[in-house]
Amino acid sequence: MSDMVDLVIFGGTGDLSTRKLLPALFQLHRHGLAERLHRIIATGRAETDTDSFREEARGNLQRFLPEGRWDDGIWDAFRERLYYVRVEADHPQHYSDLAGLLDTGEAPGRLYYLATLPALYGEICRQLQGAGVVDEYSRVVLEKPLGHDLASCHAINAQVAQVFDEEATFRIDHYLGKETVQNLLALRFGNQLFHPMWNNTYIESVQITVAEEIGVAGRGSYYADTGALRDMVQNHLLQVLSIVAMEPPATLQPGDIRDEKMKVLRCLEPISADNVAECTVRGRYAAGAVAGEAVRGFLEEDAFHDADTTETFVALKVNINNWRWAGVPFYLRTGKRLTRRYSEIVIEYRRQPFSLFANDPQELTNKLVIHLQPEESITLHTLNKKPGLRSKLKLKPVELHLTDDDERDEDSYDAYERLLLDALHGDQTLFMRRDEVETAWRWIDTIIAAWEEAGTPVKNYNAGTMGPNAATALVAVDGRQWHE
Ligand SMILES: NC(=O)c1ccc[n+]([C@@H]2O[C@H](COP(=O)([O-])OP(=O)(O)OC[C@H]3O[C@@H](n4cnc5c(N)ncnc54)[C@H](OP(=O)(O)O)[C@@H]3O)[C@@H](O)[C@H]2O)c1
Structure with a gap:
């Protein structure tokens, strides 16, 4: 151009x-x-x-x-x-x-x-x-959204491709424009401290949460036909997951980065009617209170009376079948009318095989928490000696903040600024390639088919909570809990 x-x-x-x-x-x-x-x-x-x-x-x-x-x-x-x-x-x-x-x-x-x-x-x-x-x-x-399933996405892509080459097509997912998502690449591939430990030997599990306070009022029939899985997981959560899980790219060129993301999407273990009950939870908000204000339930909103098969919350346990991630569950959850608005990635490291310290072993974990919104920051949860004469060698958690606050205030920008600037310059790195979007839809379609086949219920949760109890159980059966 x-x-x-x-x-x-x-x-x-x-x-x-x-x-x-x-x-x-x-x-x-x-x-x-x-x-x-x-x-x-x-x-x-x-x-x-x-x-x-x-x-x-x-x-x-x-x-x-x-x-x-x-x-x-x-x-x-x-x-x-x-x-x-x-x-x-x-x-x-x-x-x-x-x-x-x-x-x-x-x-x-x-x-x-x-x-x-x-x-x-x-x-x-x-x-x-x-x-x-x-x-x-x-x-x-x-x-976004590029379609409603693989077939409709494929149809839109094919129509656009008749006019614009793939090199001229920029598919937006504004999560990729967030500074902290890009910082993941810097963190992972720029620091010897993290990179060698970014695998199933050291990492126990990964959580990705995108929580919203808002409901669906104003989104008309669109949301009734869509639901949280299609609206949020197919794009934002899978894009973030693929950046967390990708292999080091050959270069930082768009093609190399997108090749690696694509490989992750191809390794997602399919969810079928056989494992859908243990790997997914669907929820729908009932009346409750968010930020101190009483709010109506989803089915009480005018446009959604009949949408009793639409989920406003979804939690998933995702396995990535490759050498790096075999045995490390990725827990994803997103929903409307949750406790508060925030998005974060939590990398939970494995416990030490043996503890010298007088703590409950549950406390002895390191976590890396990447906050995407409302503030963008990175926190490393480490353990220090509890100071003082009374506690001899007891540990206490200490949070190390890895973000340069001064620089951030000065240079903070909205994701759309980054993406518009890149599109103006023709840089496709932070945009989704056609095969990525279609592969993501293929995987999402299997979950929707499994829900239909298994008759997976949509469970109520009160607005202002973090989803149905079944979401707590999804991780609890693995001996884990959501990072709150
Ligand atoms: N809003 C968001 O925060 C958000 C976030 C992510 C993605 N998106 C996506 O961005 C797109 C736009 O969303 P939006 O929220 O901005 O929708 P919106 O407020 O309903 O605006 C739709 C726009 O499309 C125009 N339009 C509608 N029908 C048209 C037609 N037949 N011919 C020409 N123009 C037409 C409308 O023009 P008029 O002035 O004539 O009505 C209006 O400018 C959607 O794909 C949405 O999913 C939106």
């Missing part, structure tokens, strides 16, 4: 664009990192114009930018980059209008960001090609 790029956002008036993409672009502009970006052309179905769109964007940015980041001077320059074109996805004339606007610019590169219904992705690509605005300098970014 040539240096200068026009960014066209399909769904430019939608929630994602308003809350995430435009604030991220403003921040890149503010940091002087948007030098490749020429214009930002938002599209939607409304018959509005560029001036009105700019006015609306101004209010939205003031609302959604992180505190203290609004700046009138920066806005004056940024607003000049913003344009609006009305585009109905299946309306050729609207693409001609878009092509007319693109032709007036100086940027030969085009980045089409599809932040709209995935069912429209194929049509939008086809229409863009028909309007003559796709060439070797064009790329496309695809928002």
Whole structure:
């Protein structure tokens, strides 16, 4: 792709664009990192114009930018980059209008960001090609969810592939844009301290939790047909898992990193009707209280009365069948209306074979906890001598914080800033390759089929808790507990 790029956002008036993409672009502009970006052309179905769109964007940015980041001077320059074109996805004339606007610019590169219904992705690509605005300098970014199962994902990918090569296709999972997820690569492959112990000889188990406080109100019938497994595990949790579990890549080039992630996905042990009861838990929130506020249950929300087979919580025990991870369970869980909003990875090391100390052996474990949200940080749980004359050689847990707080505050950014910057520069490292997404769907489909075959129930949990009791039992039968 040539240096200068026009960014066209399909769904430019939608929630994602308003809350995430435009604030991220403003921040890149503010940091002087948007030098490749020429214009930002938002599209939607409304018959509005560029001036009105700019006015609306101004209010939205003031609302959604992180505190203290609004700046009138920066806005004056940024607003000049913003344009609006009305585009109905299946309306050729609207693409001609878009092509007319693109032709007036100086940027030969085009980045089409599809932040709209995935069912429209194929049509939008086809229409863009028909309007003559796709060439070797064009790329496309695809928002999740890419389909509902392997077949629908494959269909979307195939339609997009008729217009854009794989090298020009950027599939987003915003978890990959998080600093701490990238830091996992640095931690694992940059430190002799961790790398030699990153295997089943030293690691007992791995937990990945993505907990949300929010419910599903506002997500209409989409969530009723989706559920937590498809909505969160297929993408965010499996992407994080594959980075935790991957082998060292040959280089840091996108192809090498994605090859290694892909190998992990291929080694996931299938979950079938035979082991689905011991490896999965499905839950659905009932009424309860979150952050001190009473909330309704999932089936009491208007759009979800009939969605009694939809899970809002899922916990899985996952085995990775390869030399590094055989015998190390990866416990995954995610859900809505849980105790609090947080995401973390917990690496639990094996206990020493013999203890010299007067502690309960249960206490003698090291853990590495990688916090992904709300704050991004890494904590190593170690054991020190309990100080003082009274306790001779007793141990107490001590937390070592491995994050450079000063640098973090200075350089903190949203995942979408990282990903937009990389897409503008054509770097695919933090984007998902087609085979990764499809392999993940293939594995998820086996679980859904197993649930159907085994009639796996969706168990209630009270909003404001960490899921159904069965999730506690899932790890307890292995003698473990969730890290809280
Ligand atoms: N919101 C998030 O936080 C989030 C997070 C991750 C992924 N995503 C994904 O991002 C995509 C957009 O989500 P969203 O929450 O922003 O949705 P949204 O608020 O419903 O916005 C949808 C956008 O698509 C446009 N649109 C709808 N139908 C269209 C059509 N037939 N032709 C042309 N444009 C059309 C809408 O334009 P109008 O102005 O005409 O309505 C609007 O700009 C979805 O794939 C979603 O799953 C969203």
